[in-house]
Amino acid sequence: MTHTGTPVTVLGLGLMGGALAGAFLRAGHPTTVWNRTTAKADDLVARGATLAESPAAAIAAAPLVVVCVSDDDAVADVLDGPLDGRVVVNLTSGTPSRARARAEEVARRGGGYLDGGIMAVPEAVGTASSVVAYSGPRPLYDAHALTLDSLGTGLHLGDDPGLSATHEMATLVLVWGMLDGFLNGAAILGTAGVSATAYLPIARTAIDTVAGWLPGYARQVDDATYPADDGTVDTHLAAMANVVQESESLGVNAELPRLVKALAERAAAAGHGASGYVALVEQFRTP
Numbered sequence: 001m002t003h004t005g006t007p008v009t010v011l012g013l014g015l016m017g018g019a020l021a022g023a024f025l026r027a028g029h030p031t032t033v034w035n036r037t038t039a040k041a042d043d044l045v046a047r048g049a050t051l052a053e054s055p056a057a058a059i060a061a062a063p064l065v066v067v068c069v070s071d072d073d074a075v076a077d078v079l080d081g082p083l084d085g086r087v088v089v090n091l092t093s094g095t096p097s098r099a100r101a102r103a104e105e106v107a108r109r110g111g112g113y114l115d116g117g118i119m120a121v122p123e124a125v126g127t128a129s130s131v132v133a134y135s136g137p138r139p140l141y142d143a144h145a146l147t148l149d150s151l152g153t154g155l156h157l158g159d160d161p162g163l164s165a166t167h168e169m170a171t172l173v174l175v176w177g178m179l180d181g182f183l184n185g186a187a188i189l190g191t192a193g194v195s196a197t198a199y200l201p202i203a204r205t206a207i208d209t210v211a212g213w214l215p216g217y218a219r220q221v222d223d224a225t226y227p228a229d230d231g232t233v234d235t236h237l238a239a240m241a242n243v244v245q246e247s248e249s250l251g252v253n254a255e256l257p258r259l260v261k262a263l264a265e266r267a268a269a270a271g272h273g274a275s276g277y278v279a280l281v282e283q284f285r286t287p
């Protein structure tokens, strides 16, 4: 392998950091690495990486510094030493407020900052199916997009460094909602002796059907208009009451259906009984 690309540094060689460093090496970037537990660098060094003796030495070695550690406290620990002329790309999962605070701190220390979120498992890093979302100043992203593309498909979300973590929060809520719905459904079917595997065809159809509704629903959210094209909140409420009552009598957990019903009841009380389901967005906007 010839190392002709832009030099990069990777701080943190856990499951994900190690995969990121490996992808940079495969793409031909001279790659400097540092990890608190030095032994985790052995394989990467054997593949051509340079092991730095400290985070500060690693940061000094390349204009682009990718950080991927456990949490924001660990980021603070590894971002040691001068950052003049460096662009820090923080791919550690975090919160929007911490990303914005980190961007200010890095700027005070003379560096540029992009926050990012990896929507992939370590094995997929470096393939087209790995999507990495970035937020922070567009010119910084553009300057390093080619190098960052070594990690997978890059997506710039906007100039606000908090946007990546905000998208991550939104996506986690979406995923947990789907998973809890599936698990709750499996528990209900279990009372009738139906396995989760047998539930799959109908569960998949439901998820695909809802995914098909999203473009129209997204427009309604953006326009704040909730036409009852496919059923009113009141109609849903009647079905929700049934699910709560039956869950209680079947002896399965009824917390999720109760929460869903409570939100719809509040929407109806706010005058949206005859509106479409999207009217519930106003309940999610309320603390």
Ligand SMILES: NC(=O)c1ccc[n+]([C@@H]2O[C@H](COP(=O)([O-])OP(=O)(O)OC[C@H]3O[C@@H](n4cnc5c(N)ncnc54)[C@H](OP(=O)(O)O)[C@@H]3O)[C@@H](O)[C@H]2O)c1
Pocket: 012, 013, 014, 015, 016, 017, 018, 035, 036, 037, 040, 068, 069, 070, 071, 073, 074, 077, 078, 091, 092, 093, 094, 118, 119, 120, 121, 122
């Ligand atoms: N794994 C995934 O599938 C995945 C997917 C998307 C996003 N992510 C995100 O990627 C980040 C890293 O995840 P991971 O799976 O790589 O975790 P991991 O395997 O547990 O690695 C954690 C890394 O953080 C380092 N670290 C922790 N505390 C430190 C400290 N105080 N000072 C210096 N280094 C410290 C560890 O160093 P030692 O080796 O010395 O312990 C290790 O390099 C997380 O924010 C995670 O949410 C992971």
